[in-house]
Amino acid sequence: MAQGNLGIEPNVLKAIYVQMSRIRAVDKAIQAGLSAGKFMFTYWPMTGQECIPATIAQLTTERDYMVTTYRGIHDQVAKGVDLFGMFAEALGRQDGVNKGKGGSPHISDPSSGSMVTTAIVGAGAPIANGLAISAKERGEDRVTIVNFGDGATSIGAVHEAMNLAGAWKLPVIFLCQNNQWGEYTPIPDYTAGPNFFGRAEALGFRGVQLDGNDPAAFYAGMQDVIDHVRAGKGPVFVEALTYRMGPHAGVGDNYNADKDVLAAAKERAPLEKTRALLAEAGICSEEELEGIDAAAKTEVEDAIARAMASPVTPAEETLTDVFADVTCVPQRGQYPERADEGEPTGEAKTMSMVESIRDAQQIAMSKNGEVFILGEDVGDPHGGVFGTNKGLQTEFGKNRVRPTPIAEQAIIGAAIGSSIAGMSPIAEIMFTDFFGVCMDQVFNHAAKQRYMSGSATHAPMTIRVQAGGGMGGFGAQHSQSMESWLLHSPGIKVVYPSTPADAKGLLTSCINDPDPCVMFESMMLLFTQKGEVPLGEYAIPLGVAKVRREGTDITIVTYGWQVYQCLAAAEELAKEGISAEVIDLRSLVPIDYHRVLTSVRKTGRALVVHAAVEFCGFGAEIASTINEELWRDLKAPAMRFGAAYAPIAYSNAIEMSQVPNSGSIIARIHEAMKA
Amino acid sequence: MSTILTVPKLAMSMSEGTIAEWVVADGADVTEGQIIYLLESDKSTTEIEAPASGKLIHKAEAGSTLDCGTEIGEII
Numbered sequence: 001m002a003q004g005n006l007g008i009e010p011n012v013l014k015a016i017y018v019q020m021s022r023i024r025a026v027d028k029a030i031q032a033g034l035s036a037g038k039f040m041f042t043y044w045p046m047t048g049q050e051c052i053p054a055t056i057a058q059l060t061t062e063r064d065y066m067v068t069t070y071r072g073i074h075d076q077v078a079k080g081v082d083l084f085g086m087f088a089e090a091l092g093r094q095d096g097v098n099k100g101k102g103g104s105p106h107i108s109d110p111s112s113g114s115m116v117t118t119a120i121v122g123a124g125a126p127i128a129n130g131l132a133i134s135a136k137e138r139g140e141d142r143v144t145i146v147n148f149g150d151g152a153t154s155i156g157a158v159h160e161a162m163n164l165a166g167a168w169k170l171p172v173i174f175l176c177q178n179n180q181w182g183e184y185t186p187i188p189d190y191t192a193g194p195n196f197f198g199r200a201e202a203l204g205f206r207g208v209q210l211d212g213n214d215p216a217a218f219y220a221g222m223q224d225v226i227d228h229v230r231a232g233k234g235p236v237f238v239e240a241l242t243y244r245m246g247p248h249a250g251v252g253d254n255y256n257a258d259k260d261v262l263a264a265a266k267e268r269a270p271l272e273k274t275r276a277l278l279a280e281a282g283i284c285s286e287e288e289l290e291g292i293d294a295a296a297k298t299e300v301e302d303a304i305a306r307a308m309a310s311p312v313t314p315a316e317e318t319l320t321d322v323f324a325d326v327t328c329v330p331q332r333g334q335y336p337e338r339a340d341e342g343e344p345t346g347e348a349k350t351m352s353m354v355e356s357i358r359d360a361q362q363i364a365m366s367k368n369g370e371v372f373i374l375g376e377d378v379g380d381p382h383g384g385v386f387g388t389n390k391g392l393q394t395e396f397g398k399n400r401v402r403p404t405p406i407a408e409q410a411i412i413g414a415a416i417g418s419s420i421a422g423m424s425p426i427a428e429i430m431f432t433d434f435f436g437v438c439m440d441q442v443f444n445h446a447a448k449q450r451y452m453s454g455s456a457t458h459a460p461m462t463i464r465v466q467a468g469g470g471m472g473g474f475g476a477q478h479s480q481s482m483e484s485w486l487l488h489s490p491g492i493k494v495v496y497p498s499t500p501a502d503a504k505g506l507l508t509s510c511i512n513d514p515d516p517c518v519m520f521e522s523m524m525l526l527f528t529q530k531g532e533v534p535l536g537e538y539a540i541p542l543g544v545a546k547v548r549r550e551g552t553d554i555t556i557v558t559y560g561w562q563v564y565q566c567l568a569a570a571e572e573l574a575k576e577g578i579s580a581e582v583i584d585l586r587s588l589v590p591i592d593y594h595r596v597l598t599s600v601r602k603t604g605r606a607l608v609v610h611a612a613v614e615f616c617g618f619g620a621e622i623a624s625t626i627n628e629e630l631w632r633d634l635k636a637p638a639m640r641f642g643a644a645y646a647p648i649a650y651s652n653a654i655e656m657s658q659v660p661n662s663g664s665i666i667a668r669i670h671e672a673m674k675a
Numbered sequence: 676m677s678t679i680l681t682v683p684k685l686a687m688s689m690s691e692g693t694i695a696e697w698v699v700a701d702g703a704d705v706t707e708g709q710i711i712y713l714l715e716s717d718k719s720t721t722e723i724e725a726p727a728s729g730k731l732i733h734k735a736e737a738g739s740t741l742d743c744g745t746e747i748g749e750i751i
Contacts, residue, residue, distance in 0.1 A: 036726035037681025037744060250686035252721055 130417020151182025
């Protein structure tokens with residue numbers, strides 16, 4: 001039959017059916033295996049949604065990037081993820097595409113273009129933007145398609161990502177598989193919006209609604225959309241109408257659905273309709289169709305049998321894939337000694353920390369065309385709210401210094417996606433307090449991508465963040481020290497320099513590091529600290545602490561702006577005859593326990609000081625390790641000292657006393673000396 | 676090759692299930708896809724299909740409540 005009658009080339013329709021049949025075979029095998037108790041894992045069925053990825057597979061290749069969700073097995077199958085590797089992953093086996101470390105909700109398979117799968121609703125959209133940035137900057141004609149359900153349209157991440165993609169005309173397709181259900185809640189209960197594609201129009205880019213159950217119509221619609229995006233005409237939001245036959249999680253029917261509605265939806269189900277069409281139109285004989293279905297079943301059975309035979313990923317794998325280098329993982333009893341940066345030779349110049357940060361970025365951007373900066377107000381003339389990027393946009397252009405909307409999830413997601421594609425983004429977050437609005441991207445995605453993917457992919461990005469506190473006048477939401485949130489999130493490295501030279505050296509290492517890194521920049525130090533900074537490329541290895549002042553009676557372990565409070569305290573204590581050694585950690589993860597323990601072994605006493613709240617703070621962690629490792633050598637138990645358990649107050653009198661200062665540090669050291 | 680039947684975990688919250696009724700008698704032949712028993716959990720009943728064809732052997736009584744993963748039968 002001619003295309004004119006069908007609206008689609010017969011061989012394309014047949015190819016779509018082949019993919020639908022493979023998806024159905026996978027779906028049936030999973031449901032049967034779960035029902036029989038053959039295996040146990042959580043399954044989010046996509047029965048009824050087969051047509052969408054089966055059709056897209058005809059219009060894209062493995063060069064095109066895909067991001068999807070936990071309800072994305074159909075997307076993975078059609079994208080070309082090897083079924084053996086996929087099943088082994090779902091079963092937590094060694095031969096899984098991600099070594100059994102991510103499971104089916106976190107498939108990452110760059111060989112097929114399935115880059116990121118997230119189990120956080122809507123969180124893939126900001127990351128897809130980053131993948132799209134890499135394609136655009138490299139002049140590649142790849143499109144990035146991010147799949148999510150209609151339920152995801154309610155979350156902020158999707159809105160932030162759509163807005164950024166529109167503003168930057170990114171080659172990304174927001175593919176909303178509108179299956180009428182947000183988990184267990186139907187559409188009219190969670191939005192008054194009449195549709196979803198209209199939201200794109202409101203943000204100034206193209207939105208279309210397509211029948212995601214009709215292969216001919218969907219193929220034609222998607223061909224037009226993909227051509228538009230490939231041609232560089234900006235993003236498109238596709239609302240693909242379909243219906244989810246299954247429950248949110250588990251097996252069987254969607255038991256929340258009205259029986260009549262479900263029955264009607266089954267009538268419109270794409271697989272059965274397409275199969276009938278192929279037969280009626282004389283494209284395939286019943287025998288051929290049976291052959292397609294049988295081949296799919298055999299492929300799936302073989303994949304499952306081999307996956308079941310693959311060994312369960314063993315406990316010995318616990319710490320691999322947290323970082324590229326396992327010695328960066330904090331482990332009891334493992335305290336590697338890392339070589340320090342050595343004495344800088346060559347020329348140096350006096351700089352403030354603002355200038356040294358700018359210098360590190362300028363050098364990194366000159367050396368590597370894939371280093372770029374993004375964040376709020378980072379462009380010239382100001383170059384960021386503190387001027388740390390001043391002149392860089394003028395020098396490197398608007399594509400490499402990108403001022404963003406006020407949307408931290410979009411900023412971090414764009415950095416994650418572009419770094420997964422191999423770029424080296426530097427995302428600036430204006431205050432550490434704002435981690436509160438992007439923490440999902442930071443700790444669920446940037447930090448975990450390497451681990452969840454079994455190192456198939458990773459996010460070598462840098463976040464620079466300014467930290468207030470100790471200055472007065474910024475109040476409770478611009479003055480916090482939130483480093484412990486990050487330290488408690490495995491997979492992210494954290495540095496906190498106290499001098500201009502360290503800021504340059506650590507930032508250079510962060511930019512070059514294979515793992516996501518966060519650098520804290522204290523507002524107390526950005527302008528006040530001036531020092532000699534080596535010119536040219538200068539790196540300080542991560543995980544190397546520095547002794548700022550030598551002493552014999554007590555070791556003070558600290559970092560960031562508290563280094564100066566501790567040095568002032570040590571100066572005063574010297575007058576009393578107490579000799580304090582001050583160690584500046586510089587790098588919090590990886591931590592240099594070797595130099596800390598070596599010092600405390602000598603002094604026999606230790607106090608850890610930080611501006612962050614003392615309760616459940618980093619000081620407790622370090623003090624505990626010192627006590628466990630050195631208790632026989634200690635003259636007093638190691639102690640910690642941080643801020644009082646209260647938000648930072650606006651009152652100057654409260655703020656100056658609630659965070660450690662040289663006077664209160666001296667008082668705490670007197671307690672340690674008495675013990 | 677025989678297929679072991681165990682109490683499935685059908686939903687995230689499910690930890691045990693009750694065999695409400697064996698639809699197919701012990702020792703009878705079943706074909707893949709045929710409903711073989713009814714499983715009750717969280718006050719809902721699910722029809723469980725045979726994952727393979729063959730002779731069904733019961734290994735647990737109707738009415739018994741068992742943890743997910745417990746063996747309840749076999750298809751040989």
